[in-house]
Amino acid sequence: MTTLQLKNIVKRYKSQTVLDDLSLSVADGETLVLFGPSGAGKTVLLRMVAGVIEPDEGQILIGGEDMAEVDAEHRGIGMAFQNFALFPHMSAFDNIASPLTATRSSKDAIAAGVQKVAKLLKIDHVLSHHPKALSNGQKQRTALARALAGSPPLLLLDDPLRNVDAKLRFEMRLELPRLLAAQGATVVYVTQDYKEAMALGDRIAVMSQGRIRQIGTPAEIYLAPADIEIARLFGDPTINLLDVVPKEGPDGIYVELSDVRIALPGMPGAVVGKSCVIGLRPEAIVFTKAGAPGAIPVAVEAETPLNEKTVTLVMTMRKREVLVSRPAGTPGPASGPAHIAVDGRTAFLFDKQSGALIASAAASMTRNGEAA
Numbered sequence: 001m002t003t004l005q006l007k008n009i010v011k012r013y014k015s016q017t018v019l020d021d022l023s024l025s026v027a028d029g030e031t032l033v034l035f036g037p038s039g040a041g042k043t044v045l046l047r048m049v050a051g052v053i054e055p056d057e058g059q060i061l062i063g064g065e066d067m068a069e070v071d072a073e074h075r076g077i078g079m080a081f082q083n084f085a086l087f088p089h090m091s092a093f094d095n096i097a098s099p100l101t102a103t104r105s106s107k108d109a110i111a112a113g114v115q116k117v118a119k120l121l122k123i124d125h126v127l128s129h130h131p132k133a134l135s136n137g138q139k140q141r142t143a144l145a146r147a148l149a150g151s152p153p154l155l156l157l158d159d160p161l162r163n164v165d166a167k168l169r170f171e172m173r174l175e176l177p178r179l180l181a182a183q184g185a186t187v188v189y190v191t192q193d194y195k196e197a198m199a200l201g202d203r204i205a206v207m208s209q210g211r212i213r214q215i216g217t218p219a220e221i222y223l224a225p226a227d228i229e230i231a232r233l234f235g236d237p238t239i240n241l242l243d244v245v246p247k248e249g250p251d252g253i254y255v256e257l258s259d260v261r262i263a264l265p266g267m268p269g270a271v272v273g274k275s276c277v278i279g280l281r282p283e284a285i286v287f288t289k290a291g292a293p294g295a296i297p298v299a300v301e302a303e304t305p306l307n308e309k310t311v312t313l314v315m316t317m318r319k320r321e322v323l324v325s326r327p328a329g330t331p332g333p334a335s336g337p338a339h340i341a342v343d344g345r346t347a348f349l350f351d352k353q354s355g356a357l358i359a360s361a362a363a364s365m366t367r368n369g370e371a372a
């Protein structure tokens with residue numbers, strides 16, 4: 001186990017600043033997920049920690065030791081990168097065993113180590129194959145198995161499930177956290193998949209344009225996304241974002257959708273009269289009966305059944321589009337007029353101008369200990 005610290009890292013390619021004064025600490029045994037869109041700088045950052053790329057400015061410390069003069073093979077790192085980098089002339093078994101052979105483990109210990117990790121990653125049936133006879137998903141898991149086999153104190157995993165099919169990806173999302181925890185390693189894990197980020201990260205660092213926009217536990221980021229862009233990245237279907245101006249009534253702060261009041265408990269008084277964007281997660285909106293408290297009239301535009309949920313696009317009387325998500329198999333209208341109700345306790349308010357989060361009712365209630 002070890003720690004990783006990045007201090008004020010800058011990396012430029014010609015005129016483009018790819019990493020922009022980036023600082024980050026990963027605790028001993030922690031899995032930190034680097035999450036962000038393509039081109040954010042995630043791979044460059046990992047390669048820099050690995051010692052393949054040098055920073056223009058800043059410091060990298062592993063286990064408290066400055067890595068400036070330490071070359072890649074002496075950094076005690078296990079890596080699985082997107083391009084697999086498997087040895088083409090070796091079987092999957094020998095590829096996975098390579099970090100173990102380097103440490104001169106006994107033949108039996110090597111075989112046991114390879115079998116264990118191969119079984120977990122469901123590639124034990126292709127261990128005799130050479131890389132050219134493996135599918136991309138199998139290659140990727142072989143690379144991941146190789147990274148894990150040597151039990152390195154620091155693991156760098158660059159989108160290791162990118163080429164894995166949806167079913168296996170789902171399974172791996174459940175199994176990988178256990179596997180990584182059992183390794184006890186400090187892990188930096190890159191992904192563009194928010195579900196993977198939330199399932200695997202002790203903390204998530206949201207990156208865009210070479211900077212870290214927000215860092216926190218999955219719950220902190222989901223309940224209090226720092227800005228509209230981050231709120232959009234976390235959640236499927238995407239969060240509903242509607243322009244509102246909060247008002248204050250005798251019962252507290254509220255906003256109106258089609259003249260129906262949505263109470264926003266826990267929101268600060270400073271939002272009253274301000275141009276805001278309200279963020280409403282589709283799963284926090286439900287269909288309700290006409291005349292029920294808070295019922296907002298809508299017209300159902302389209303319904304999309306997804307695996308475990310049904311997503312409905314509705315239009316308010318003022319022609320604002322809203323997505324509603326409900327568990328698959330639960331009743332709901334597929335067309336025509338309907339009514340929705342919004343739970344204001346799950347809403348976010350963002351500043352319309354800057355996009356920054358002003359307040360999240362759920363986060364403020366959690367802080368006050370009013371909600372679980």
Ligand SMILES: Nc1ncnc2c1ncn2[C@@H]1O[C@H](COP(=O)(O)OP(=O)(O)OP(=O)(O)O)[C@@H](O)[C@H]1O
Nearest residue numbers: 013016018036037038039040041042043044045192
């Ligand atoms: N060797 C290089 N020369 C010039 N530009 C580079 C080089 N390597 C990376 N870049 C640029 O740095 C930026 C960040 O790239 P990086 O590969 O780190 O993104 P990423 O966040 O990992 O994206 P993805 O998720 O698609 O892999 C990109 O704009 C890329 O074009």
